[in-house]
Amino acid sequence: MSPTGVYVHVPFCVARCAYCDFAIHLTTDEAVHARYYDALVREWETRASGPGPVVSIYFGGGTPSLAPPAAIARIISAIKHLSPVAADLEVTLEANPGTVTEDTLHGYREAGVNRLSLGVQAADTQILKAMNRTHNFVQAVEAIGWARAAGMDNVNLDAIYGYPGQELADVERTVQALLDQEPEHLSLYQLQVEPGTPLARDVSRGRAALPDPDLTADMADRAAELSEAVGLRRYEVSNFARPGRTSRHNRLYWNQDPYVGLGMAAHSFDGRRRSWNVRSLSGYLARVEAGQPSELSGETLGQEALMSEFVWLGLRQVDGIAALNFSQRFGVTLESRFGSVIEPLRRSGLIAAERGRLFLSPRGFEVMNRILPEFLPESPQELS
Amino acid sequence: MTPQVLDQMQLERERGITIKAQAVRLSYRRPGESEPYVMNLIDTPGHVDFTYEVSRSLAACEGALLVVDASQGVEAQTLANLYLALEHDLAIIPVINKIDLPSAEPERVAAELLEVGVEGEPVLVSAKLGLGIDTILDAIVDRIPPPSGDAAAPLQALIFDSRFDAYKGVLVYVRVASGTLSASDRIRFMQGGGEFQVQEVGVFRPALTPVAELGAGEVGYFAAAIRDVRETRVGDTVTGAERPAATSLPGYRPAQPMVFSGLYPVDSQEYGRLKEALEKLQLNDAALVFEPETSEALGFGFRAGFLGLLHLEVVQERIEREYGLSLITTAPNVAIRVKLPGGGELLVDNPARLPATGSIEALEEPFVDASIIVPSEYIGAVMDLAQDRRGEYRDMTYLDPLRVLITYRLPLSEIMYDFFDQLKSRTRGYASFDYTFDTYRASDLVRLDILLNGEVVDALSVIVHRQKAEVRGRALVEKLKELIPRQMFEVPVQAAIGGRVIARETVRAMRKDVLAKCYGGDITRKRKLLEKQREGKRRMKSVGNVELPQEAFMAILKLGPS
Numbered sequence: 050m051s052p053t054g055v056y057v058h059v060p061f062c063v064a065r066c067a068y069c070d071f072a073i074h075l076t077t078d079e080a081v082h083a084r085y086y087d088a089l090v091r092e093w094e095t096r097a098s099g100p101g102p103v104v105s106i107y108f109g110g111g112t113p114s115l116a117p118p119a120a121i122a123r124i125i126s127a128i129k130h131l132s133p134v135a136a137d138l139e140v141t142l143e144a145n146p147g148t149v150t151e152d153t154l155h156g157y158r159e160a161g162v163n164r165l166s167l168g169v170q171a172a173d174t175q176i177l178k179a180m181n182r183t184h185n186f187v188q189a190v191e192a193i194g195w196a197r198a199a200g201m202d203n204v205n206l207d208a209i210y211g212y213p214g215q216e217l218a219d220v221e222r223t224v225q226a227l228l229d230q231e232p233e234h235l236s237l238y239q240l241q242v243e244p245g246t247p248l249a250r251d252v253s254r255g256r257a258a259l260p261d262p263d264l265t266a267d268m269a270d271r272a273a274e275l276s277e278a279v280g281l282r283r284y285e286v287s288n289f290a291r292p293g294r295t296s297r298h299n300r301l302y303w304n305q306d307p308y309v310g311l312g313m314a315a316h317s318f319d320g321r322r323r324s325w326n327v328r329s330l331s332g333y334l335a336r337v338e339a340g341q342p343s344e345l346s347g348e349t350l351g352q353e354a355l356m357s358e359f360v361w362l363g364l365r366q367v368d369g370i371a372a373l374n375f376s377q378r379f380g381v382t383l384e385s386r387f388g389s390v391i392e393p394l395r396r397s398g399l400i401a402a403e404r405g406r407l408f409l410s411p412r413g414f415e416v417m418n419r420i421l422p423e424f425l426p427e428s429p430q431e432l433s
Numbered sequence: 434m435t436p437q438v439l440d441q442m443q444l445e446r447e448r449g450i451t452i453k454a455q456a457v458r459l460s461y462r463r464p465g466e467s468e469p470y471v472m473n474l475i476d477t478p479g480h481v482d483f484t485y486e487v488s489r490s491l492a493a494c495e496g497a498l499l500v501v502d503a504s505q506g507v508e509a510q511t512l513a514n515l516y517l518a519l520e521h522d523l524a525i526i527p528v529i530n531k532i533d534l535p536s537a538e539p540e541r542v543a544a545e546l547l548e549v550g551v552e553g554e555p556v557l558v559s560a561k562l563g564l565g566i567d568t569i570l571d572a573i574v575d576r577i578p579p580p581s582g583d584a585a586a587p588l589q590a591l592i593f594d595s596r597f598d599a600y601k602g603v604l605v606y607v608r609v610a611s612g613t614l615s616a617s618d619r620i621r622f623m624q625g626g627g628e629f630q631v632q633e634v635g636v637f638r639p640a641l642t643p644v645a646e647l648g649a650g651e652v653g654y655f656a657a658a659i660r661d662v663r664e665t666r667v668g669d670t671v672t673g674a675e676r677p678a679a680t681s682l683p684g685y686r687p688a689q690p691m692v693f694s695g696l697y698p699v700d701s702q703e704y705g706r707l708k709e710a711l712e713k714l715q716l717n718d719a720a721l722v723f724e725p726e727t728s729e730a731l732g733f734g735f736r737a738g739f740l741g742l743l744h745l746e747v748v749q750e751r752i753e754r755e756y757g758l759s760l761i762t763t764a765p766n767v768a769i770r771v772k773l774p775g776g777g778e779l780l781v782d783n784p785a786r787l788p789a790t791g792s793i794e795a796l797e798e799p800f801v802d803a804s805i806i807v808p809s810e811y812i813g814a815v816m817d818l819a820q821d822r823r824g825e826y827r828d829m830t831y832l833d834p835l836r837v838l839i840t841y842r843l844p845l846s847e848i849m850y851d852f853f854d855q856l857k858s859r860t861r862g863y864a865s866f867d868y869t870f871d872t873y874r875a876s877d878l879v880r881l882d883i884l885l886n887g888e889v890v891d892a893l894s895v896i897v898h899r900q901k902a903e904v905r906g907r908a909l910v911e912k913l914k915e916l917i918p919r920q921m922f923e924v925p926v927q928a929a930i931g932g933r934v935i936a937r938e939t940v941r942a943m944r945k946d947v948l949a950k951c952y953g954g955d956i957t958r959k960r961k962l963l964e965k966q967r968e969g970k971r972r973m974k975s976v977g978n979v980e981l982p983q984e985a986f987m988a989i990l991k992l993g994p995s
Contacts, residue, residue, distance in 0.1 A: 056954055071953075109953045239949040266944035287949050302954050316954040323957050348957065361963065362956065399921075416921050418946040422967035425960075 051320060052104040052135065054301040055128055057089060058312030059113040060330060063148070067181045067251070068209070070243035072314030073111050074330045085330070086120040088337040089311050090127045095342075096309055097131035104135040105298040108162075114144035118156025125161045139297040141166055141205075146192045147184030154192070154199040164296075165196045166205040166236075172226040173219055176212055179257075181247070186226065193230050203294060205234035210272060211265040212240050213248075213257035220268040224275045233294040237272050238287050239265060266415075285366050286417070303366050305359045322349045352379065353426045356386055360407075361421040364400075369408025383407060390423050443754075454478065454486045454594065456606060456652055457639040461570045470574050473608075473636075473652035475593075479510050481867050482741030485688040485720055488517050489667060492685065493593045493608035493652060496524035496577030498569065499551060503529045503537035507545040507832060508865035509804045515551065524577045527551045528569060533559040545832045580610075580650025587678040588612030588620070590647075590671040597716040601633065601656040604641070605665045608652045610682055612673065615646035619674040620657065623681040627664045628674050629657035662716040688720035690738025691799065691870065692849060693782040694745055695726060695763035695892060696752075697734030699974055699983070703758055704733045710756040711735060714748060721748060726783065730892045730976045731761055736783055739765075742849060761974055763892045764989040767846045770797040770873050785891035787880045790931060796878045799845040801868040802827070809837045811860040818855055822847035823898065842871060846896075850990050881906050883913065884927040884934075885979045892976075895989055905992070907936040912988045917981060919943035924979050 060074040061082060076082075106128060108121065125140060141164040142157055154165070169189040171177050177185060189206075196204055206227045210220045227235060242249050242259065251257035260268070273283055281289040285303065288296065301308055310317040313333035316325045324347030327333050336343050350358065356379050363370035375383040384391075391407065394400040399413035399420055413420055455476045462469040475490040477483075491497060497518040501511055518525055527546050529539050543555050556572050558565030582589075594606035607614070614620070618631045635643040636653040647653045659665060668684035698707045708725075715721050721744075723737035739745040745765055752758050769787065771779040772794040781787050803824075807815055809831070816839075819826070824841040831837050843852075848868065856864045879902050883893035893913075897905050906928030913926045917940045924940040948962055973980035984991070 058953065239945075239947065241949055263944055269945060286947050302956065308954055310954055316956070318954065318956070325955070325957075358956065358960065361960075397921075415945045415947070416943060418948060418963070418966055419921055419943075422963045422970070425963060425967060 051101045051306050052301070053101045053132075054105040054107065054298050054306065054308035055093075055103055056298075056308055056310040056315055056317075057106065057108045057113075057124060058111065058310065058315040059108055059116050060085075060111040060313055061115045062110070062112045063115070064181055064183050065247070067179065067248040068212075068240060068243070068246055070246050071111070072328050074313075076330075081330070082116070082120075084334055084338075085312075086116065086124065088334055089124055092311050092337050092343050093124070093127050093309075094131065095340075096311075097128075101307070102133040102135050103128060103138065105139045105141070105301060107140075107298040108142040110143050112145050112148055113142050114148045114153065114157075118153055118160050121157055121162065122160035139164055139203075141296070141298055143168065144192065145182075145184060146189035149192050149195065151195040151198065154195045154201070158199040158201060163201065164203040164205065165201045166207065166234075167192055167196070168207045169227060170207060170209050171212070171215075171219075172223040173215075176215060176219065179214060180209070180212065190230065193232075203234070204230075204232045205236060205296070206230065206232045207236045207238065208272075209238050209240050210268040211260055213252070213259055215260060215268070217264065217267055217271060221271055221275065224272045228275060228279050228281075232281075233291050234296060235276055235281050235289040236287055237269075237276070237289065239269060283367055286414075300366075303362050305355070305362055317344075321355070322347055324348075355379070356381075357424050357426050360387060360424045364407070364409055364417065364421060364424075367408065367414070369406050372402075372405050372407060387424065394420060394423065454490045455639060456594075456637045458636040458652065459638070461574070463571065463574060471651070472570075472573060475652070477514075479514070480741075480743055481510070481513065482739075482744040484513065484517070484869075485740060487514060488521075489593045489685055491517055491521045491523060492683075493591055494521070494523060495580060496526065496573070498526050498528050498573075499546075500528045500530050501542055501546065501555075503531045503539050503542055503557075504534050505865075506538070506542045506836065507549055507806065509806050509838075509867035510865060512549060512804055512806075512838070513867040513869065515549065525551060525553065526569070526572050526576055527553060527555040529555045529557050530560055532557050532564065533562050541833065545836065548832045549838075582609065582611040582649030584611070584613055584649045586611040586649075587676045588614055588618070588671065588673040589678045589682055590614055591682045591684075592622075592665055592667050592669050592671060594667060595662055595665045595717075597662055597713075598656070601658075603659040603662050603665050603716075604654045604656055605659070605671070606652075606654050607647070607671055609647045609649055611649050611678070613646050613648050614653075614655060614671070616643075616655075620655075620671050621674045621677060622664065622666070623670040623672055623677075624684070625664050625666055625669055627659075629659055629664075631655050631657045667719050688740060689870065690720065690722050690740065691767065691845060692739045692741055692745060692765045693736055693768060694739070694765045695728060695731065695734055695761075695783065696723070696737050696749070697728065697731040697761040697763075697892075697974075699759040699761055699972060701732045706756065707735070707752070707758055707760070710752045710758060711737070713756075714751060718748070720744065728763075728785070728892045730890045731763075731974065734761075738768075738782065759972060759983075761892075761983055761986050763986050764895055765849060766896060767799050767844075767849065769878065769896055772797070784880055784894040784896045787894075787896060795875055797873040798876045798878060800842050800871045800874050801845050801848065802871045803841045803843050803848065803866065803868040805839045805841070805856065805864055805866050806832065807837060807839065807860050807864040809835055811863065812837060812839065814859040815839055815856065815864065818852075818859055819843065822852060843868070844874075844876065844898075845870075879930050881909070882929045883909065884925070884929060885917075885981075886924055886977055887927075888977055889929075890976055892986060893988075902930055903935050905989075906930070908992045909988060910936045910938045912992055913985060914938040914940055916985045916988055916991075917979070920979060922978070 060072055062073045062075055140162045142162045143166045145168050170182055172186045174185050208223055242252055276289045283289050284295050307318050307320045313330055314326055314328045324344050326343045327345045372383045398410055401408055401410050458473050460469040460471050477487040477490045499515055529542050532539055539557050556568050589610040590607040592605055592607055596604045598604050614634055616631055616634045620631055621628045633643050633656040634647055635641050670681035672678045698704055711723050720740050723735040726736040727733055749762055766784055768780050768782040771781055774794045805815055819841045822843055824843045827840040827842055829839050853866050856866055877899045878896050879899050881895050881897050881902055882889045910926045910928050923942045926938045927934045928936040973982055
């Protein structure tokens with residue numbers, strides 16, 4: 050039985066961040082929030098008959114820390130009630146500084162949350178303002194202290210680099226300030242300008258200028274250097290962790306393991322089929338409350354698509370993929386299926402195959418967008 | 434009524450130009466007279482690239498309406514078309530259009546017409562408001578002689594155009610000079626030799642409208658289940674198979690391609706489809722010529738000849754739109770005449786094929802006679818530009834005290850790209866420009882090669898004048914550096930003449946290209962981004978291990994003034 054994850058989407062936010070194109074909902078109406086948490090439990094009750102034991106529950110957003118601890122507790126216990134869970138179950142909650150208190154963090158810990166992911170994003174007040182974040186760095190430090198006091202011994206901090214107006218020194222300062230908090234895990238995301246966001250409009254109208262790509266590359270290198278110097282090892286494009294503290298949940302995604310996504314716009318994967326829920330809050334509530342499926346659409350992957358995806362998802366990780374794992378899953382060897390793609394990449398020094406693993410070289414890792422498409426099936430996705 | 438009713442091609446409508454001549458027949462009853470007059474009109478293109486279309490049409494006529502804009506006045510194109518009409522000995526009716534414009538100056542324009550030798554009272558009209566249309570129709574009746582052909586004589590009809598129709602086969606556009614042509618006739622092409630049974634005869638109203646027969650003097654079409662458009666050569670004479678005419682009508686000179694370019698499919702699998710597209714376009718475009726060629730960089734493609742840059746653009750756009758093909762077009766060039774040491778000569782229409790210096794006695798390139806009409810205050814600006822383009826001054830005539838006609842002899846290669854744009858910008862849009870082919874003349878030319886990663890890319894070679902080679906070379910590598918996206922490896926871009934590198938730039942290696950985030954398990958979105966990345970790569974042409982965008986091959990067109 051494959052280990053399974055449960056993703057729980059909490060869409061509520063107090064403001065939209067300038068770079069954000071996630072499925073969120075700006076409301077503080079407590080009645081709406083309560084209806085939504087009821088719907089999450091109800092959705093789980095109709096979908097719980099998943100395969101293996103649940104190894105991870107992940108509250109993502111939106112801003113999950115807007116949910117009262119009691120709501121989080123109810124959802125966690127509903128999951129445990131209907132599904133076997135692993136002894137070392139990881140329960141992550143994303144939180145924004147400024148939306149948590151000492152009490153709520155205690156409450157989350159009591160409810161079973163054992164990993165906190167805090168969206169700090171930057172140490173610099175100006176940049177935080179430009180991002181339309183509703184907190185400052187002092188509030189972030191305060192939240193980390195409360196989390197530690199509440200017994201959270203697994204804390205991730207998020208930051209973004211490559212933001213308009215950022216200099217190399219700003220990124221160094223932010224990363225150093227985060228490292229000073231001694232997190233177990235660090236996610237350093239290069240800014241992606243998504244169409245339709247306020248940031249995209251500012252960039253297209255010339256009101257914001259992205260840093261030069263070479264400068265952004267320097268930022269990435271410098272941030273990685275600082276992190277690794279204090280023992281946070283990179284294990285995926287944007288993620289660094291102390292030994293044994295990698296994100297169980299994200300590894301499910303990268304290892305093509307199944308997960309159930311609850312809530313509006315949440316994505317699920319059952320091992321063959323990828324599906325996604327209706328994207329609006331009203332649509333989601335209407336469906337779940339009427340006892341209808343929350344799924345909007347989906348696609349079933351054929352064997353070729355699964356093999357391809359397994360490789361390109363796996364290669365996002367520094368350690369890449371195990372050849373044995375591939376042949377056990379698909380009944381053919383990695384070599385026989387992808388040898389002709391791998392060989393020229395290996396000769397160019399972009400990929401390496403050692404000790405039974407296939408992984409990108411440091412240079413290959415830097416330009417993976419140029420390499421991973423080589424593993425896509427020839428024709429566009431075969432769907433059924 | 435639909436505006437631009439005769440410009441039926443989508444491109445013509447979008448660009449507001451006429452590319453293809455269109456025939457139309459109308460009947461006009463003059464007030465007070467009982468019998469209607471039947472008129473056959475042909476609307477012709479104005480752009481210099483399509484002069485060939487115009488000259489074919491004029492050969493099928495008795496007279497011409499010379500339409501001049503009431504505010505722009507006589508333009509270089511007006512003169513070019515006027516001279517064509519005079520060559521065909523046609524009766525000319527000057528028409529001054531757009532008299533409704535506030536800036537209209539019909540008296541000044543009438544004086545200019547006299548100055549350039551157009552006799553006869555100009556007809557003042559506004560096509561937009563419908564003013565003066567009756568006057569034009571009356572002028573046609575009064576001033577243009579009726580056709581003189583003998584209906585009883587053997588059939589002689591001049592082919593002035595043809596078009597392929599999927600249902601009827603080739604539609605042959607003819608002007609009947611003598612005899613009659615009817616739907617039951619068996620005809621013969623006097624030069625082509627083919628004999629066919631006519632199945633339909635008709636006229637243009639402007640939609641194809643079948644009639645029983647076409648008499649002497651009439652313009653129309655016929656269909657005879659002809660499958661191959663090459664049977665129906667434009668300029669050939671159609672006669673009766675039973676009672677053939679003794680002589681054929683004077684034909685046309687075949688269209689002379691002036692500008693050549695390599696056409697290659699981005700996806701080399703599409704070679705067959707490109708060939709098919711070119712063959713189909715050629716059915717309706719006798720001036721388009723092409724033959725297969727191979728490029729080390731681009732693989733299998735075609736070297737195609739065009740009447741000019743607009744013609745090239747039109748063909749390229751039609752291939753991409755109508756056949757859904759993605760094309761690499763190499764920088765257009767003129768054909769160079771190579772005098773060989775032994776006394777022989779060679780016409781080279783692909784710069785990469787220019788022989789080594791040792792096997793060249795001399796090089797010649799095509800020159801044109803160019804006419805530029807411009808307000809006299811810009812004479813200096815025009816002369817500077819022409820000088821810079823290796824122009825040789827010929828003559829200057831004042832059309833009126835403020836406007837002047839300047840003529841220059843210029844190398845075609847120097848006016849091909851941006852000459853007209855430059856002329857316009859230096860004369861604040863007032864200049865008009867036209868040219869006719871003169872002859873081949875000796876020039877001191879060299880081949881400029883471009884090297885990527887140390888390898889010559891044959892499709893990027895150009896032939897330039899020796900004195901301009903260094904400047905061009907530098908500008909070209911700078912432009913290429915801009916156009917070539919960063920690759921995984923550093924790419925040196927060099928320009929060289931005869932193996933000597935004269936300029937170098939470097940496209941630096943891309944530092945990073947990664948997708949940072951996984952959106953809460955939305956793997957599908959990430960896969961789509963990777964697929965998009967791959968599509969982007971497929972639109973590039975891989976030359977050696979360098980990925981080149983389509984624009985890179987046209988870089989020379991995008992250089993600033995040189």
